[in-house]
Amino acid sequence: MSIFGVFVLITLFVVIRASRNTKTAADYLAAGRAFTGPQNGIAIAGDYLSAASFLGIAGAIALNGYDGFLYSIGFLVAWLVALLLVAELLRNTGKYTMGDVLSFRMRQRPVRAAAATSTMAVSFFYLLAQMAGAGGLVALLLGYTDSFRQSIVIAIVGALMIAYVLIGGMKGTTWVQIIKAVLLIVGAGVMTLWVLAKYGFNLSSLLGAAVDAAPKAGEKLLGPGLQYGKTGLTQLDFLSLALALVLGTAGLPHILMRFYTVPTAKEARRSVVWAIWLIGIFYLFTLVLGYGAGALVGPDAISKAPGAANSAAPLLALELGGPILLGLIAAVAFATILAVVAGLTITASASFAHDIYANIIKKGNGGDDKTDEVKVARITAVVIGIVSIGGGILANGQNVAFLVALAFAVAASANLPTILYSLFWKRFNTSGALWSIYGGLAVTITLIIFSPVVSGKPVNPATGKSPSMIQGVDFHFFPLDNPGLVSIPVAFLLGYIGTILSKDKGDPAKQAEMEVRSLTGAGAEKAIAH
Numbered sequence: 001m002s003i004f005g006v007f008v009l010i011t012l013f014v015v016i017r018a019s020r021n022t023k024t025a026a027d028y029l030a031a032g033r034a035f036t037g038p039q040n041g042i043a044i045a046g047d048y049l050s051a052a053s054f055l056g057i058a059g060a061i062a063l064n065g066y067d068g069f070l071y072s073i074g075f076l077v078a079w080l081v082a083l084l085l086v087a088e089l090l091r092n093t094g095k096y097t098m099g100d101v102l103s104f105r106m107r108q109r110p111v112r113a114a115a116a117t118s119t120m121a122v123s124f125f126y127l128l129a130q131m132a133g134a135g136g137l138v139a140l141l142l143g144y145t146d147s148f149r150q151s152i153v154i155a156i157v158g159a160l161m162i163a164y165v166l167i168g169g170m171k172g173t174t175w176v177q178i179i180k181a182v183l184l185i186v187g188a189g190v191m192t193l194w195v196l197a198k199y200g201f202n203l204s205s206l207l208g209a210a211v212d213a214a215p216k217a218g219e220k221l222l223g224p225g226l227q228y229g230k231t232g233l234t235q236l237d238f239l240s241l242a243l244a245l246v247l248g249t250a251g252l253p254h255i256l257m258r259f260y261t262v263p264t265a266k267e268a269r270r271s272v273v274w275a276i277w278l279i280g281i282f283y284l285f286t287l288v289l290g291y292g293a294g295a296l297v298g299p300d301a302i303s304k305a306p307g308a309a310n311s312a313a314p315l316l317a318l319e320l321g322g323p324i325l326l327g328l329i330a331a332v333a334f335a336t337i338l339a340v341v342a343g344l345t346i347t348a349s350a351s352f353a354h355d356i357y358a359n360i361i362k363k364g365n366g367g368d369d370k371t372d373e374v375k376v377a378r379i380t381a382v383v384i385g386i387v388s389i390g391g392g393i394l395a396n397g398q399n400v401a402f403l404v405a406l407a408f409a410v411a412a413s414a415n416l417p418t419i420l421y422s423l424f425w426k427r428f429n430t431s432g433a434l435w436s437i438y439g440g441l442a443v444t445i446t447l448i449i450f451s452p453v454v455s456g457k458p459v460n461p462a463t464g465k466s467p468s469m470i471q472g473v474d475f476h477f478f479p480l481d482n483p484g485l486v487s488i489p490v491a492f493l494l495g496y497i498g499t500i501l502s503k504d505k506g507d508p509a510k511q512a513e514m515e516v517r518s519l520t521g522a523g524a525e526k527a528i529a530h
Contacts, residue, residue, distance in 0.1 A: 047340060053072075053283075090268075091262065098351070102419070415437070417436045
């Protein structure tokens with residue numbers, strides 16, 4: 001905890017320093033567009049490598065082997081969609097939020113309200129995952145097995161997150177993410193080398209030891225099918241998960257907002273390339289860490305630990321380097337959670353302040369240097385922080401990689417179809433955007449509520465609990481854990497139907513302007529020099 005305390009003090013100092021130049025809305029919401037591509041790439045990696053990446057995926061690989069590594073593959077491949085279809089075009093077309101892109105050639109008020117709604121929904125699901133990770137981590141680190149003390153820790157993480165966002169805005173949050181990304185990649189790299197050194201830097205020996213330590217699974221750990229190959233239904237579940245992971249990244253609002261913190265579209269593209277390299281290297285580390293946890297700690301010990309699969313990486317650190325390495329790795333995991341929740345909070349608060357307050361309530365009146373938008377963003381950050389603390393307490397104990405996969409499903413269904421249609425389909429109009437966002441959001445959330453994730457999974461004999469969120473009841477009718485296989489095609493279809501049925505032909509001049517601007521950057525938002 002003292003190591004974590006040092007990290008908090010250092011990052012608070014950085015955030016306070018960064019806040020000195022935060023004067024305008026562009027400073028607070030987009031960091032003055034002053035970060036370089038490599039800096040923003042490291043920050044994107046910091047934003048993206050969440051508690052799910054570190055805690056959830058390592059645990060999933062330790063328990064399910066190859067099938068757990070599929071999370072890593074999905075999360076990484078997703079960046080190709082972001083790089084090739086979204087990053088540059090979005091940077092050229094928008095100002096602060098996704099709503100700017102959607103409203104460029106459509107009716108402002110309904111489209112911005114829809115964009116803000118979906119941004120809040122995705123951010124909330126993602127925040128749930130991070131808060132659940134915080135609870136599980138502290139349960140392991142301090143031996144807090146009772147839910148009351150875990151809830152207090154979740155509340156402390158939420159309070160720190162609110163402080164970062166209130167004080168530093170996007171600039172302070174970005175520096176926290178850069179520091180955290182470096183710590184996380186270095187920490188995971190050191191542990192990876194340590195694990196490999198124990199097996200003579202021979203990956204085959206490590207995999208063999210992991211198989212020997214899991215007599216129930218055995219050789220199945222090394223091939224597909226341990227988690228997703230039992231029946232046709234679980235294979236469909238895997239397909240649904242893969243679709244959500246690959247398409248979700250390009251619709252995550254806190255990732256999309258990062259493209260506005262760089263001065264040009266070229267830097268936006270550079271930042272994605274940097275992010276892909278860093279994230280790819282990290283996910284290779286998770287492969288070694290996951291199998292290393294399986295070999296050195298054992299799947300039984302991981303399953304019985306507080307936080308179950310989320311405890312694999314910290315338990316491996318304890319096995320390798322004792323309490324000191326556990327303290328360091330736990331501090332890095334805390335830093336991971338803190339940085340990601342700060343990024344999510346500022347994204348959701350920016351969307352409310354810019355899309356709802358400035359452009360719907362105030363109808364876009366007032367200059368960019370006015371403080372109203374920033375003030376509303378700060379108030380919203382406090383409200384979102386409080387709500388996410390409550391949600392995190394409820395979700396405590398769930399596998400964070402899985403909760404994040406649900407956030408990806410919401411992003412891929414509610415946001416991505418609308419963004420792609422807006423950028424590439426001239427006929428697309430306001431009606432299509434509303435059908436796509438609200439329809440995709442409604443279908444995804446309904447399917448999640450009535451899925452086995454929320455209720456109806458059988459009780460696990462090892463823990464005496466059901467893996468479902470709500471215990472002792474069964475009201476699920478949708479058979480898949482992840483709704484992406486159904487919700488993503490439905491959202492694309494709804495956007496098409498809504499557009500075709502509407503008599504609105506759009507504004508040809510605006511469509512032409514958006515096409516030129518998105519492809520060339522002519523008229524794009526400029527960086528602010530300090």
